[in-house]
Amino acid sequence: MEKTVVKAIRVLESLALSPRPRALGEIAAVCDMTKSNAHRLLQTLSEMHYVRQVPESRSYEATLRLWEMGMRVFDRFDIRGVASPVLRGLQEKTGESVHLSIFDDGDAVYIDRIDSQQAVRAYIRIGDRVPAYCTATGRAMLACLGEAEVAAASRDMRRHTELTVATPDALAAALAEVREKGYALTRGEWRQGVVGVAAPIRSQSGTVVAGVGVAGPAERMGEDNVAVATRAVLQAATDISHALGFSDSGHAGLPS
Amino acid sequence: MEKTVVKAIRVLESLALSPRPRALGEIAAVCDMTKSNAHRLLQTLSEMHYVRQVPESRSYEATLRLWEMGMRVFDRFDIRGVASPVLRGLQEKTGESVHLSIFDDGDAVYIDRIDSQQAVRAYIRIGDRVPAYCTATGRAMLACLGEAEVAAASRDMRRHTELTVATPDALAAALAEVREKGYALTRGEWRQGVVGVAAPIRSQSGTVVAGVGVAGPAERMGEDNVAVATRAVLQAATDISHALGFSDSGHAGLPS
DNA sequence: CTGTAGATTCCAGATATTGGAACGACATAT
DNA sequence: ATATGTCGTTCCAATATCTGGAATCTACAG
Numbered sequence: 001m002e003k004t005v006v007k008a009i010r011v012l013e014s015l016a017l018s019p020r021p022r023a024l025g026e027i028a029a030v031c032d033m034t035k036s037n038a039h040r041l042l043q044t045l046s047e048m049h050y051v052r053q054v055p056e057s058r059s060y061e062a063t064l065r066l067w068e069m070g071m072r073v074f075d076r077f078d079i080r081g082v083a084s085p086v087l088r089g090l091q092e093k094t095g096e097s098v099h100l101s102i103f104d105d106g107d108a109v110y111i112d113r114i115d116s117q118q119a120v121r122a123y124i125r126i127g128d129r130v131p132a133y134c135t136a137t138g139r140a141m142l143a144c145l146g147e148a149e150v151a152a153a154s155r156d157m158r159r160h161t162e163l164t165v166a167t168p169d170a171l172a173a174a175l176a177e178v179r180e181k182g183y184a185l186t187r188g189e190w191r192q193g194v195v196g197v198a199a200p201i202r203s204q205s206g207t208v209v210a211g212v213g214v215a216g217p218a219e220r221m222g223e224d225n226v227a228v229a230t231r232a233v234l235q236a237a238t239d240i241s242h243a244l245g246f247s248d249s250g251h252a253g254l255p256s
Numbered sequence: 257m258e259k260t261v262v263k264a265i266r267v268l269e270s271l272a273l274s275p276r277p278r279a280l281g282e283i284a285a286v287c288d289m290t291k292s293n294a295h296r297l298l299q300t301l302s303e304m305h306y307v308r309q310v311p312e313s314r315s316y317e318a319t320l321r322l323w324e325m326g327m328r329v330f331d332r333f334d335i336r337g338v339a340s341p342v343l344r345g346l347q348e349k350t351g352e353s354v355h356l357s358i359f360d361d362g363d364a365v366y367i368d369r370i371d372s373q374q375a376v377r378a379y380i381r382i383g384d385r386v387p388a389y390c391t392a393t394g395r396a397m398l399a400c401l402g403e404a405e406v407a408a409a410s411r412d413m414r415r416h417t418e419l420t421v422a423t424p425d426a427l428a429a430a431l432a433e434v435r436e437k438g439y440a441l442t443r444g445e446w447r448q449g450v451v452g453v454a455a456p457i458r459s460q461s462g463t464v465v466a467g468v469g470v471a472g473p474a475e476r477m478g479e480d481n482v483a484v485a486t487r488a489v490l491q492a493a494t495d496i497s498h499a500l501g502f503s504d505s506g507h508a509g510l511p512s
Numbered sequence: 513c514t515g516t517a518g519a520t521t522c523c524a525g526a527t528a529t530t531g532g533a534a535c536g537a538c539a540t541a542t
Numbered sequence: 543a544t545a546t547g548t549c550g551t552t553c554c555a556a557t558a559t560c561t562g563g564a565a566t567c568t569a570c571a572g
Contacts, residue, residue, distance in 0.1 A: 002300040003559070004529070008261040009304050016325040019332060019358050020365040021382065024550060034531050039551065044258040048265050057382045058550065062329045069272040070326025073318045076275060102275050109276040126277065126313045259528065260560065280519060290562050295520065314519070314569095 004041075007033060011041045012050055012062065021054050021061040076102075079201070079210050080112050082243040087114050087212070090236040094229045096216035097122045098236075099198075101137040103145065104129070106152035108138030108211065122194050122215035133157060133171050134164050134189040136196030137211030143178035144200045144208040150175070164189045183230055188218060195221035197229045199237035204245030212237050260297075263289060267297045268306055268318065277310050277317040332358075335457070335466050336368050338499040343370050343468070346492040350485045352472035353378045354492075355454075357393040359401065360385070362408035364394030364467065378450050378471035389413060389427050390420050390445040392452030393467030399434035400456045400464040406431070420445045439486055444474060451477035453485045455493035460501030468493050 010031045015022060022030075028038035042060055045051040050065045083100050090098045091114040100112040107129045115121060124130075132138030132153040142153055150171070159166045165174050178184045183199045198213025214229045221229070241248070266287045271278060278286075284294035298316055301307040306321045339356050346354045347370040356368040363385045371377060380386070388394030388409040398409055406427070415422045421430050434440045439455045454469025470485045477485070497504070 001303055002260055002264065002296060004258055004260045005264040005297070005300050006304065008258065008264070009306070013325060016328050019360045020367055020385075025548090035550075036531060036552085037529085040258060040529085041261070044261045047257055048262065050265070054382055057384075059382075061332075064326075064329060064333055066322070067326030067330040067333075069269060070320075070323030072272050073320060074323040076317075077320055077323075104275045111276055126310055126315075128313075129276075281517090291519075292521085292562060293560085296560085299520095 007031065007037070008041050008045060011038060012045055012066070015051060015060060015062040016066055018061075021057065021059040023057075023059045027060065075209075076111070079203075079240075079244065083112065083201070083210070083212065083240045086236050086239045086243070087112060090114075090212070090214065090232055091116070093232045094214045094216075094225075096214045096220070096229065097124075098212065098214045099124060099137055100210060100212050101141075102210045103132060103138070103141045103149065103208070106132060106149070106155055108132045108135050108141065111210070116216065118216075118220075120217050120219075122191075122196070122217065124215075130190060131157075131160075134160060134166075134186065136184050136186045136198035136215065137213040138198075139174060139178055139186060140184040140198040140200045140213065141208050141211040143175040143184065144202075160190050161188050161192045163187060183234055184213075185226070185230070193218045195226065197226060197233050199233050201237050201244070202241045202246040202248075206246060209244070210240075212240060263287065263293070264297050264301060267294060268301055268322070271307060271316060271318040272322055274317075277313065277315040279313075279315045283316065331465075332367070335459075335496075335500065339368065339457070339466070339468065339496045342492050342495045342499070343368060346370075346468070346470065346488055347372070349488045350470045350472075350481075352470045352476070352485065353380075354468065354470045355380060355393055356466060356468050357397075358466050359388060359394070359397045359405065359464070362388060362405070362411055364388045364391050364397065367466070372472065374472075374476075376473050376475075378447075378452070378473065380471075386446060387413075387416070390416060390422075390442065392440050392442045392454035392471065393469040394454075395430060395434055395442060396440035396454040396456045396469065397464050397467040399431040399440065400458075416446050417444050417448045419443060439490055440469075441482070441486070449474045451482065453482060453489050455489050457493050457500070458497045458502040458504075462502060465500070466496075468496060 011027060014027060014030050024035060024039055028035045031038060042051055046053065049063060051060055052063050053060050087098050087100060095116060097116040098114050099110055101108040101110045109129045110124050110126050113124060113126060130138065132142050142150060154168045154171060157166045165171055183197060186196045188194055194215055195218050196213050196215040198211050200208045201210040201212055203209045212233060214233055267283060270283060270286050280291055280295055284291045287294060298307055302309065305319060307316050308319050309316050343354050343356060351372060353372040354370050355366055357364040357366045365385050366380050366382050369380060369382060386394065388398050398406055410424045410427060413422045421427055439453060442452045444450055450471055451474050452469050452471040454467050456464045457466040457468055459465045468489060470489055
């Protein structure tokens with residue numbers, strides 16, 4: 001365990017928790033270290049912009065950098081925490097594996113999942129990165145994002161199976177269909193024999209922040225099951241979006 | 257500049273900014289360090305609860321600890337940032353030094369100030385800690401806080417000048433007067449010859465989070481100027497409270 | 513079952529960190 | 543006005559800490 005790092009964090013925490021700026025001596029005392037040590041640590045934290053010295057009193061205070069970083073973390077956790085129970089419900093309703101993913105630099109990245117109970121099941125790992133243009137959650141998100149994101153996703157298109165939609169034009173058509181229907185359906189474009197249905201999740205501000213989908217083996221994903229899954233996925237996406245504070249003023253559509 | 261600390265912060269930032277959990281190798285690559293190094297850093301950050309390893313994929317993600325700490329910082333900055341322009345206005349209107357302080361463990365601590373332009377002026381430093389029971393901003397806050405805070409403030413009462421209110425009973429009476437009038441007025445109880453007027457600031461939740469006041473030499477603080485200062489201080493406190501999201505549903509009172 | 517990729521552990525060598533002392537800047541007390 | 547004390551800052555040799563490569567372990571994929 002790195003002692004210097006621990007000390008630095010203790011110093012930073014003492015400032016973050018303090019309701020007022022603290023003098024060097026005080027910090028050294030509270031954190032139980034010599035003044036030179038505390039001073040050097042504060043110097044480093046200043047250069048990293050986590051701490052500043054108030055010009056007037058020479059004492060130190062935490063900057064908003066900590067908050068800035070914390071907010072980034074919070075955003076992500078918010079989605080996972082809120083989505084978690086909905087994912088469980090979706091898994092039970094459909095019986096297949098359900099995935100929650102976000103869009104990152106042209107790819108879809110899985111941030112949560114609940115596995116099917118079946119012996120044959122679609123399998124991914126949390127943290128796995130897959131091309132957005134040929135996966136269900138990826139395409140669902142892509143359909144609601146801007147030019148730049150679509151361009152990023154189109155950067156390195158290739159056929160992963162015989163069915164992969166691997167040209168920008170074909171992708172554009174697929175995305176248009178997603179926008180029209182409100183959900184994305186992929187049949188073995190990424191992994192042979194895997195069928196996926198997914199829908200985009202919107203945050204309070206209305207921007208698409210994630211995608212939720214179910215995936216299962218083609219043998220089980222016949223018309224009936226896909227119809228069930230589609231309805232369930234759209235409902236789940238709506239539920240999660242609402243939980244995030246999104247209110248769909250205007251259009252909304254469950255397929256009849 | 258402490259290299260280990262810098263590296264640790266880089267690792268933490270890369271995780272905070274990442275929209276998804278990162279694998280060890282990835283982190284090492286992004287932060288330009290060996291895997292052993294990154295691993296040790298992550299171990300340390302885990303023990304500090306800033307990072308956790310997701311059990312499923314063995315990759316690492318930032319925890320909410322960062323957000324938790326950031327929020328503490330944000331609360332404080334929020335007050336200062338919002339109050340700053342109001343303080344400037346108050347200084348111009350009254351011509352005296354204006355102070356912004358918070359309550360901390362029985363004391364008032366100055367977190368911002370704007371000095372009078374006059375040759376003779378009340379002077380404090382940001383970060384200075386003064387007894388709450390005998391200063392204007394301190395008493396204004398104390399009047400709106402609970403038993404425990406008053407007890408903390410009464411722990412070590414003493415006469416700092418001939419006029420200091422230095423008994424719990426006398427303090428209780430003074431606080432009752434503050435509550436009735438809505439502002440605190442002190443005349444040379446802490447520093448001889450200094451007169452202060454102050455009012456409490458409330459946050460969105462309605463709790464008193466700070467106090468704002470003006471202070472000047474007794475020679476200039478005659479009845480007329482005190483009346484002007486009182487009105488200005490009450491207005492400033494109201495303005496800052498509103499800016500913090502406080503809505504005074506019900507009572508409100510400018511002295512007629 | 514074997515191979516591969518990645519995570520984790522280990523350790524001697526390299527070096528960054530440590531703390532005391534000296535210095536400088538202020539501010540108050542005499 | 544001078545003295546005195548407090549607090550922040552700088553410096554440096556001793557050394558405890560950190561470093562990175564290699565060995566080990568684990569889990570998955572073929």
